[in-house]
Amino acid sequence: KAGVTQTPRYLIKTRGQQVTLSCSPISGHRSVSWYQQTPGQGLQFLFEYFSETQRNKGNFPGRFSGRQFSNSRSEMNVSTLELGDSALYLCASSWGTGGNTEAFFGQGTRLTVV
Amino acid sequence: GENVEQHPSTLSVQEGDSAVIKCTYSDSASNYFPWYKQELGKRPQLIIDIRSNVGEKKDQRIAVTLNKTAKHFSLHITETQPEDSAVYFCAAGPSSGTYKYIFGTGTRLKVLA
Numbered sequence: 305k306a307g308v309t310q311t312p313r314y315l316i317k318t319r320g321q322q323v324t325l326s327c328s329p330i331s332g333h334r335s336v337s338w339y340q341q342t343p344g345q346g347l348q349f350l351f352e353y354f355s356e357t358q359r360n361k362g363n364f365p366g367r368f369s370g371r372q373f374s375n376s377r378s379e380m381n382v383s384t385l386e387l388g389d390s391a392l393y394l395c396a397s398s399w400g401t402g403g404n405t406e407a408f409f410g411q412g413t414r415l416t417v418v
Numbered sequence: 419g420e421n422v423e424q425h426p427s428t429l430s431v432q433e434g435d436s437a438v439i440k441c442t443y444s445d446s447a448s449n450y451f452p453w454y455k456q457e458l459g460k461r462p463q464l465i466i467d468i469r470s471n472v473g474e475k476k477d478q479r480i481a482v483t484l485n486k487t488a489k490h491f492s493l494h495i496t497e498t499q500p501e502d503s504a505v506y507f508c509a510a511g512p513s514s515g516t517y518k519y520i521f522g523t524g525t526r527l528k529v530l531a
Binding site for chain 1: 454
């Protein structure tokens with residue numbers, strides 16, 4: 305069974321640009337969550353999707369958005385990039401309806417904003 | 419707001435010694451507490467988890483304890499080995515309805531041979 309796949313693995317963007325990151329969950333998983341990982345801050349929750357609906361959103365500005373497709377694949381978009389958006393963006397997929405079961409992480413997309 | 423504090427931020431132990439990492443959470447609704455291990459350049463992977471109806475759980479050299487009254491939970495690694503060197507993250511979340519986890523800031527464990 306293939307794991308969680310994130311593309312691209314690395315991105316370099318310029319301030320002010322926008323970027324779209326993709327996450328393909330494990331087959332059969334309907335929940336996809338996104339996290340931002342920066343040194344010293346750990347993993348900070350961005351948002352969660354289940355069956356194409358956003359169930360939860362973290363404390364990030366509106367420049368961060370996402371969506372989930374009918375095949376459970378998810379994308380997140382960051383508009384008007386800032387230097388502080390440089391981070392590793394991780395997505396995680398889970399098979400259940402919520403909580404109490406393992407979240408499987410992808411390898412992440414490392415975004416560098418210059 | 420929801421918060422998980424994790425200590426220490428770095429921990430060095432001699433091979434064969436024990437390591438303990440402690441976390442405190444703020445949201446009383448949290449009922450599920452996973453621990454993830456992240457090796458350098460790799461994805462976080464679940465190593466053990468505990469639910470609020472259990473006080474302790476063991477899996478070989480790894481154990482987790484939970485004190486729900488005090489909102490504390492801890493990871494214990496015994497007989498540490500060099501391959502245990504990694505960053506460990508604790509997290510807290512509800513037991514149903516969402517996969518929104520609040521993570522601690524991580525502990526970098528170094529096992530010295």
